[in-house]
Amino acid sequence: MLDFRTMRQELAETYDLAPNPDLAEEMNDTYAKMSRVVTPPDWATAAPYVAAINRLKKEKNAVILAHNYMTPDIYHGVADFMGDSLQLAIKATEVEADIIVQGGVHFMAETSKILNPSKTVLIPDMEAGCSLANSIGAAGIAAMREKYPGAPVVTYVNTTAEEKAASDICCTSSNAAAIVRAMESDTVIMTPDQYLAQNVARQVPEKNIVWWNGSCVVHESFTAQDLRDYRKWNPETTIITHPECPTDVVDESDFSGSTSGIINYVREHKPAQALLVTECSMASNISDELPEVDFVGPCNMCPFMKKITLEKILWSLHAGGEEVHVDEAVADKARVAVQRMIDLSRDLGI
Ligand code: 13P
Ligand code: SF4
Numbered sequence: 001m002l003d004f005r006t007m008r009q010e011l012a013e014t015y016d017l018a019p020n021p022d023l024a025e026e027m028n029d030t031y032a033k034m035s036r037v038v039t040p041p042d043w044a045t046a047a048p049y050v051a052a053i054n055r056l057k058k059e060k061n062a063v064i065l066a067h068n069y070m071t072p073d074i075y076h077g078v079a080d081f082m083g084d085s086l087q088l089a090i091k092a093t094e095v096e097a098d099i100i101v102q103g104g105v106h107f108m109a110e111t112s113k114i115l116n117p118s119k120t121v122l123i124p125d126m127e128a129g130c131s132l133a134n135s136i137g138a139a140g141i142a143a144m145r146e147k148y149p150g151a152p153v154v155t156y157v158n159t160t161a162e163e164k165a166a167s168d169i170c171c172t173s174s175n176a177a178a179i180v181r182a183m184e185s186d187t188v189i190m191t192p193d194q195y196l197a198q199n200v201a202r203q204v205p206e207k208n209i210v211w212w213n214g215s216c217v218v219h220e221s222f223t224a225q226d227l228r229d230y231r232k233w234n235p236e237t238t239i240i241t242h243p244e245c246p247t248d249v250v251d252e253s254d255f256s257g258s259t260s261g262i263i264n265y266v267r268e269h270k271p272a273q274a275l276l277v278t279e280c281s282m283a284s285n286i287s288d289e290l291p292e293v294d295f296v297g298p299c300n301m302c303p304f305m306k307k308i309t310l311e312k313i314l315w316s317l318h319a320g321g322e323e324v325h326v327d328e329a330v331a332d333k334a335r336v337a338v339q340r341m342i343d344l345s346r347d348l349g350i
Contacts, residue, residue, distance in 0.1 A: 002125060007315045014318065015052045019044045023051060034072035036291065037284040043073075049310040050077035056317040057101075062122075064313065065091055065112065066103030068259035069279040069305040074103050076285070078313060084260035085111075085157050086172040086350070090342055092116050101316055102324075105304045107133045109324045110161045114331045114338060121324040124312035128304045132158040135214035136192040138166040144189045148210055151187040154179055155337065156196060158216075161326045163192070165333035170341040173243050174258035175350045177203040182344055195220065199243040199250055218302045219244035222277050227252035230275055230297070237296065238271035242278040253277065266293060279305065 011017060024031065024040070024047040031043050038046070050073065057064065057078070065088050066079035075082055081091045085108065092100065092112035099120045102109035107130055109123040136144075141153055141163060154176070155167035164170055171179040171190075177200045180188050188207050190197035192214030201209040222245055230237055231252070240262050241253040250256045255265050259278065263286055266274055270290060275297040276283050283295035316322070326334070 001127070002312070002315075007311075007319075011311070011315060011318065015048070015314070017048045017052070020048050023047045027051065030077055033076040033288050034284070036287045037072055046073045046077065046310055049073075049314055053078045053310065053314050053317060056314070060099055060317060061097045062099035062101055062317060063095055063097045064101045064103050065095075065108075067105070067108060067305065068263065068285065069281050069302055070103045070285075070308060071281050071306070072284050073310055074308065074313065075281070078310070079103055082285075084172065084174055084258040086174045086258070086342075086345065087260055088112070089115060089157065089172075089338060093342070095119060099317075101313060103308055103313065104128070105130050105133075105302075105308075106324070107158055107160065110326055111157060111164075111338060113324050113326050114161060114164070114334050117326075117328075117331060120320075122316045122320070123322055123324050124309070124316040125307040126322045128307040130158050130304055131217040132156060132192050132214045134160050134163070136163060136212045138162045140212060141166040141189075141191060144191065144210070144212065148187055148189055151185050151189045151210070152183050153189045153191060154183065155191050156193050157338070157341075159192060161330050161334045164337045165330045167191070167337045168340070169344070170337045172258060172341070174261055175341065175345045175348070176200045176243070178348050178350055179341060179344060180204050180207055180209065182348065183207070193244055195246050196243050198247045199245075199256065202247065216244040218279055218300050219249075219277075220246060221300060222246075222249050224248040224252050226298075227275075227277065234273060234296075236271075237273045237275050238269065239275045240265060240277060245277055249277065266290060281305075 021044045024044040063080040066082045092115045101122045105128045113121040152168040191212040194211045197211030239253040241250045241256045273294045280299035280301045
């Protein structure tokens with residue numbers, strides 16, 4: 001657990017972290033990517049952290065892999081690579097730097113460690129979990145196998161290394177339907193997200209898909225009625241969902257896709273108004289890039305993703321914490337499931 005007092009004291013003694021409007025002005029190119037969602041005073045506060053992190057990355061030969069749910073100061077200020085879960089996993093295999101700092105949640109850092117074990121992988125807050133990870137456990141997967149003998153287990157990457165190790169292959173929201181379709185068996189076990197499984201079942205009706213009852217605390221909170229209300233308010237609103245949403249919510253949308261799929265859809269279609277039915281930072285991160293799009297809707301935040309802050313990233317690089325370790329035997333098995341997903345996705349052109 002982070003000791004905030006010690007962290008803040010040591011950071012203040014080592015770096016000049018006072019709000020700095022002059023430095024903020026010097027870093028205007030970076031600010032221009034978030035100026036519609038971050039106020040100048042907030043940027044003056046963030047700029048010293050951004051500068052210190054970027055300096056430390058060079059000194060320590062580190063890279064930051066950031067998920068699309070990171071806040072704009074992280075996403076535009078310090079990330080070396082941004083993407084969805086599949087893109088981050090693929091990128092992790094290619095990292096040559098000594099240190100990977102994961103701007104994301106723990107299962108993403110574990111995946112980086114599994115795929116590139118010789119690197120030091122740091123997660124700025126160990127408590128950045130996920131409501132899906134550890135919701136089934138290896139024992140739950142074994143129970144599913146017993147119930148559906150011979151059926152392959154396709155496990156969402158939003159899981160622990162142990163859960164991946166107990167699976168045949170992983171999937172992400174960007175390749176789940178294609179992976180399930182590619183399985184030889186008629187019956188396929190999908191774990192642990194019931195809604196992703198149900199959404200895939202609609203896309204792949206030729207398979208008998210059975211699922212675990214896990215869910216994402218962020219995406220399960222949207223309702224179909226919410227979306228119908230938005231449509232009634234403005235029938236022109238383009239509604240875009242993430243497939244972790246319940247099926248009746250996805251049914252109300254114009255498009256459903258992974259976080260990068262959502263970003264690409266908005267980039268391509270440039271709707272006059274868009275409701276992104278997913279985590280709040282998604283719209284913030286592309287708001288300056290797409291000023292013609294009016295992003296509307298509630299700000300539903302992932303409490304786990306939001307544990308990652310500039311301050312904790314700086315501390316992580318400064319103090320070398322918190323390092324992610326995965327038991328070697330578990331990592332070896334988990335790597336097979338993740339690598340199978342990466343290889344199959346590449347073969348399928350995803
Ligand atoms: P993506 O793979 O679409 O980025 O999703 C990850 C996630 O955690 C969504 O809640
Ligand atoms: Fe997990 Fe949901 Fe947060 Fe994604 S948004 S990390 S699925 S809790």
